[in-house]
Amino acid sequence: MFCYQCEQADRTGAVPGCAGPLGNCGKDPATADVQDLLIHSVKGIAQYASRARALGAGNDEAAGFILYSVFTTLTNVNFNPTRFVALLQEASDIRDRVRARYEEAARGRGLEPERLTGPAEWQPAPDLDGLLAQAPAFRVDAGLDLVGPDVVGLRSLHLYALKGICAYAHHAHVLGRHSTEVFGGVEDGLAYLAGEPADVDELLDRAIGLGRLNLAVMELLDAANTGTYGPQRPTAVRTTPVAGKAILVSGHDLRDLAALLEQTKDSGINVYTHGEMLPAHAYPLLKAYPHLAGNYGGAWQDQQREFARFPGPILMTSNCIIEPYPAYRRRIFTTGPVGWPGVRHLADGDFSPVVQAAKAMPGYRTEGPERFITVGFGHDALLAAADQVVDAVRRGAIRHFFLVGGCDGPTVGRDYYRDVALGAPDDAVVLTLGCAKYRFNQHDFGAIDGIPRLLDLGQCNDAHSAVRIAQALADAFGCGIDELPLTLALSWTEQKAVAVLLSLLALGIRGIHLGPSLPAYLTPGLVAVLVDRFGLRTIGDPKTDIAAALERAGA
CATH class of the missing domain: 3.40.50.2030 (Rossmann fold)
Structure with missing residues (x-):
């Protein structure tokens, strides 16, 4: 096995990544191998599905299967190799049906169907032992000797962003919300990877394209959640x-x-x-x-x-x-x-x-003392109070906004996010999302002119709310998002956070503080490019970073 898709990746060896006997997440080699094979298999579905969709013969059932299958390979989701054996057999059957649909659509247009190679023609072995024998050729670092670590790292960035996108899109899909744009974007992204791209500039540009796709996905999921259960309320x-x-x-x-x-x-x-x-x-x-x-x-x-x-x-x-x-x-x-x-x-x-x-089971036999935390400051709630927030900023009552959120995790360095939230000045508002908030969300931050200083926007996918709020503030002040008195300090663990990061970069937001470490698949050369193009920063000393953020904003 080889895996470096999450922040838990082993960094003690010459090559960063978990290589067994167990990944730091607890994933065993058999599970890691069949997950790699499932990704290879859905790339084959996507090769035909993207062509069929371009001919007006998209298969939404197959697209839903792709979302679900890719979701199962995220960090800390599915550790059961038996389930993956069944999914691989199903993927092969779906690929054949999608191929037949594509061929029929092509002939209906008077075109000669392409017979595709690579993942599109791969056949999985019928049992686990056979699959494990096939797996070494399809590890995420396949082709390293041919194309080098920068290209493999960028391919990995694409794949992991697509994993996050598929997870968000699946949550929307089960609530009955989907779109041709999202299905087609996922299919195109996986088909692109199936072609083993090697152009660094193109890979970087397309990665930002995945960030834009994830913006559409998060908007879709927000519509699914609020449309089904009502807009969030404090x-x-x-x-x-x-x-x-x-x-x-x-x-x-x-x-x-x-x-x-x-x-x-x-x-x-x-x-x-x-x-x-x-x-x-x-x-x-x-x-x-x-x-x-x-x-x-x-x-x-x-x-x-x-x-x-x-x-x-x-x-x-x-x-x-x-x-x-x-x-x-x-x-x-x-x-x-x-x-x-x-x-x-x-x-x-x-x-x-x-x-x-x-x-x-016994349940709770006695009542505990009453304690509460407040949630529900999604974009619907905050935009309803936008005039009050804008007025507080113009009067100087609110000097700065810190978005402190993302994934929590077991690795060292994550107290940084608690220290930034608690160390923000009293005239700053802290926005948060994801599970990183648990390090500080029971602290009493108080309020500024009736506006709570801690605003919990929701799950990690509710970065959509943060974007909506930031855009509204930028419109009110006649500036770009990057010109707002706003600092982003984001923690990451898995692939949803990668998709969110690319979305923020696609919006042109610079100077994001990311940590507690950068992804293992980003080589020093790629990190240099991201720093140059987007001003991406690793987290440092909390007090120093707060002071620098306030100085940059002229606060």
């Missing part, structure tokens, strides 16, 4: 237990949470959110369920300790799962793209096994 969320039976829901998928809430209605079971599910409390149609009782725990890397203490079953709806401890292995369930060997997977939206487990 909401106080309880962080202490309520007496009674309990279920914990982690991950990102609001549809799964909604289904569970409906299936537990009037059952006497309380449902708690965890991790990136915290923002669910801000959606009116979800918080209308009185048994959505509160939020438990913090970011994903602490789940082993937190899940072991939770007195009920756990439902994991998407990333980020890590190896379940024996203390709760028999009461954790997965659904959607998630998987772990030996953990029960619920594939059809029927969560009755979770409900039964909750009834059999």
